[in-house]
Amino acid sequence: MNENSDYIINDSWILANRGRKNPVDWRKPYAWQVEKERTATGEIVDTATIFLTNLECPYHCLMCDLWKNTTDVPVPAGAIPAQIEWALKQLPSAKQLKLYNSGSFFDEGSIPEEDYQKIASL
Numbered sequence: 001m002n003e004n005s006d007y008i009i010n011d012s013w014i015l016a017n018r019g020r021k022n023p024v025d026w027r028k029p030y031a032w033q034v035e036k037e038r039t040a041t042g043e044i045v046d047t048a049t050i051f052l053t054n055l056e057c058p059y060h061c062l063m064c065d066l067w068k069n070t071t072d073v074p075v076p077a078g079a080i081p082a083q084i085e086w087a088l089k090q091l092p093s094a095k096q097l098k099l100y101n102s103g104s105f106f107d108e109g110s111i112p113e114e115d116y117q118k119i120a121s122l
């Protein structure tokens with residue numbers, strides 16, 4: 001909220017004023033990379049990041065741009081483990097792995113609980 005009553009920033013305003021989403025394919029992550037990053041112990045190691053293609057986060061935070069590469073509907077069960085498996089085949093080896101999900105990993109609308117075990121095993 002702000003003090004100008006003619007100008008209220010809410011979900012509707014954000015959705016109406018942002019651009020279009022990029023076309024995405026829920027069978028593949030929309031990006032993947034390996035970079036040097038610091039670990040919790042201070043060591044610098046190769047770190048893989050997989051940017052998963054998934055349902056848009058419901059919060060619509062004003063500063064967030066993750067919505068640009070999201071779907072409008074949930075991806076099917078098994079899609080996220082399949083994306084991770086696919087990306088791991090493309091990436092060089094790395095010491096640690098980060099998963100970007102464009103929202104909460106624990107939102108069941110985003111990642112079905114039945115996929116947790118397969119994701120953890122990967």
Ligand code: SF4
Nearest residue numbers: 057060061064102103
């Ligand atoms: S992903 Fe995080 S920052 Fe982006 S809209 Fe959702 S809660 Fe906000």
